[in-house]
Amino acid sequence: MDPAALREFIGRHRRLFVLTGAGCSTDSGIPDYRDADGGWKRTQPVTWQAFTAELATRQRYWARSLLGWPRFGHAQPNATHRALVRLEARGQLQVLLTQNVDRLHQAAGSRAVIDLHGRMDQVRCLGCEARLPREQFQQALLAANPGWERLVATPAPDGDADLEGIDFTGFQVPACAACGGMLKPDVVFFGESVPRPRVEAAHAHLQQADAVLVVGSSLMVYSGFRFVRTAVQAGLPVAALNLGRTRADGLLSLKVDAACAPALEFLLD
Secondary structure (H helix, E strand, C coil), X not given: CCHHHHHHHHHCCCCEEEEECHHHCHHHCCCCCECCCCCECCCXXXXXXXXXXXXXXXXXXXXXXXXXXXXXXXXXXXHHHHHHHHHHHCCCEEEEEECCCCCHHHHHCCCCEEECCEEEEEEEECCCCCEEEHHHHHHHHHHHCCCHHHCCCEECHHHCEECCCCCCCCCCCCXXXXXXXXXXXXXXCECCCCCHHHHHHHHHHHHHCCEXXXXXXXXXXXXXXXXXHHHHXXXXXXXXXXXXXXXXXXXXXXXXXXXXXXXXXXXXX
């Protein structure tokens, strides 16, 4: 770790395009996905295709979510989130583009945020596009499935929970109260495209930036990596703060292999 080099990189740029990932939220009790080599620590997340095509997949997903949501939904921002709020307050932030869906940047006080992959605190109807708070849907899940909340499960990323050896066929998944349509977390699943306006907004900010700072992301998912690749092609310097390898290691101007909070602590001084 070279905190002096990171501090110097941040200090000499006034319009930072900050891209954040799961490493920002691990200190808030939300597990991440990848190991130090960028490989999966666990089974890959559910895909859009499986969720929309198979009732069994939706039953398993929502049963696990019922158990994982209370911890995820009540997670609190940590020092990394607060450090990035401070960076914005210093006037050095062009935008904060996050791959996380936990809304902890906003909870900490960040304002110039784009949720690249959506937000887990909201549920969307695929039929009529109605939205409702995830906490409200939690109550519907509990009412339809009494007793499930007493099962023991291990927290997993993105409001999920590891629940093995369970028969999910009796789990009831409520439909949209407005139209009877299929409900889905308002997040981008694997196999699903990020909405184009969101991508275009991020690229517009990138064009105004003078550098890119990656915080807590391995960049293994293309939806985030593409912004680093575009920045390098435009001649912008890119620094990454992440424990372990990133997909962009060969493109970086600076790599700091360290936990996020200690490395950014100087912003809170």
